[in-house]
Amino acid sequence: MGYNVFLPSDHTFVVCAYKENPYIGETIESLKSQTVRGDIILSTSTPSAYLDGVCRNYGIEMVVNPNPHHAGDDWNYGYNAARTKLVTIAHQDDIYDPTYLESMLQTVNRFPEDETLLAFSDYYELREGSRVDTNKLLTIKRILNAPLKIGAISQSKFARERLLSFGNSICCPAVMLVKSNIGSSPFDTTYINSCDYKTWVDLAMKRGRFLYCPEHLMGHRIYGESATSRNIENDIRRKEDLEILSSLWPKGIAKIVNRIYATSEKSNVL
Numbered sequence: 001m002g003y004n005v006f007l008p009s010d011h012t013f014v015v016c017a018y019k020e021n022p023y024i025g026e027t028i029e030s031l032k033s034q035t036v037r038g039d040i041i042l043s044t045s046t047p048s049a050y051l052d053g054v055c056r057n058y059g060i061e062m063v064v065n066p067n068p069h070h071a072g073d074d075w076n077y078g079y080n081a082a083r084t085k086l087v088t089i090a091h092q093d094d095i096y097d098p099t100y101l102e103s104m105l106q107t108v109n110r111f112p113e114d115e116t117l118l119a120f121s122d123y124y125e126l127r128e129g130s131r132v133d134t135n136k137l138l139t140i141k142r143i144l145n146a147p148l149k150i151g152a153i154s155q156s157k158f159a160r161e162r163l164l165s166f167g168n169s170i171c172c173p174a175v176m177l178v179k180s181n182i183g184s185s186p187f188d189t190t191y192i193n194s195c196d197y198k199t200w201v202d203l204a205m206k207r208g209r210f211l212y213c214p215e216h217l218m219g220h221r222i223y224g225e226s227a228t229s230r231n232i233e234n235d236i237r238r239k240e241d242l243e244i245l246s247s248l249w250p251k252g253i254a255k256i257v258n259r260i261y262a263t264s265e266k267s268n269v270l
Contacts, residue, residue, distance in 0.1 A: 005113040006105055011038035011086040011176070013096075014078035015060075016071075020050045023093040023221060028058050030095040036102045038086075043078025072187035072195035079187070085113075085180040091173045093221045095126070100217040104176045107213045115155070117182055117208035120175040121217035128223075133216055137264045144169035148212035160204035165248040167261035168197035168241070170210075174218045181208055194240035201244060238262045 013031045017024055031040050041061045044051055045068030055062045065077035075089050086108070090096070100121065107119045122142065125132040132138075144163050153159045163169065177186065188198035204210065238258060245254035 006086060006108055008036040008038045008101060008105065010084050011088070011101060011105070012082035012084045013038070013040045013088050013090045013101075014075075014082055015040065015042045015090045015092060016074055016078055017042050017044040017046075017051055017054075017092045018074075019046050020048065021092045024054055025057075026095055027090060027092055028054070028060070030097075031090060032058065033098050034096070034101045035098050036105070038101060039082070039084060041078070041081060043074065043081060045074050045077075070189055070192050070195060072189040072191070072199070075187045075195070076185040076189065079177070079179070080184050082179065085178065087177045087179050088175065089173060089177075091220075093223070094173050095219040095221070097217045097219075099215075103213055103215055103217055107211050108176065108178065110211070111209060113178075114181060115209050116178050116211055117203050117206060118175050118177050119211035119213065120170050121213040121215055123171045123174045123218040123220050124216045126219045126221040131219065140167070140261075140264050141169040141171075142214070145212045146214075148210055149214065154209045154211055155207075157205050157207075160210055161201065161248065164197075164201050164204055165245065166257060167245075168194070168200065170196070170200050171218065171220060172196040173220065178208075182206075191240045191244075193237045194244060197241060198244055201248070 015024070015027060028040065041063060042051065042055055043063050043065065045065040047062070047064045051062060063078065063081040065074055068074055079087050079089065104119055104121060108116050125135070125138070144166055147153045147159065147163060182203065186199055186203065188195040188202065191198055241261065242254060242258045245258050248254070249257060
């Protein structure tokens with residue numbers, strides 16, 4: 001049964017931009033090419049003539065965070081600036097398939113408006129211009145996310161926490177947040193890299209659903225200059241993930257889980 005409570009006009013893509021990324025035009029074009037259309041804004045803490053030109057070229061609004069700190073602060077600023085019930089934080093180097101928004105609306109509209117905290121799609125990787133739909137990391141994430149297709153598990157605090165206790169299986173830019181149920185500033189602001197993981201763990205303990213759409217609807221770009229690749233190389237991700245895992249497991253088990261998951265994440269470094 002569909003409830004048809006959310007419309008395309010209820011959604012905003014918030015493109016979080018940093019300095020002068022060469023892929024941002026491709027990202028915005030993928031958002032402009034959606035089969036159904038909502039709003040698009042660009043949020044940044046590094047305003048420049050380059051980003052002014054991007055916004056003029058694509059006819060989108062730019063909002064500027066005057067108090068930047070970590071990524072979570074920038075994401076919260078853009079999220080709060082959105083004037084809609086649904087928000088997707090689009091990273092400046094990723095792309096979205098044309099049916100992303102349409103499919104995600106169908107996913108959240110399976111349940112009443114007040115039941116869902118977030119919905120997210122599966123994704124693929126973009127490596128040196130090629131699409132990669134399957135590798136070790138993607139397979140592990142799909143195994144962890146698969147139970148969320150079951151209605152009872154999607155709303156179980158315990159089940160969601162246990163699934164996340166094996167690592168961050170949710171790709172941040174693939175997530176549609178239900179702002180009307182979550183409230184303002186949902187993202188963790190203490191971690192440099194794992195702020196999304198900490199956010200999912202925190203939200204997992206709230207009343208509401210985590211909905212998983214297994215379609216590969218977003219492309220996550222892997223390249224040497226990306227923030228994800230840099231943080232993995234610098235060991236920031238592993239250290240922060242271990243701290244989060246240690247809140248979900250005894251320290252010894254957390255170290256084992258982190259070691260296994262960190263090994264699979266090495267594919268994120270070119």
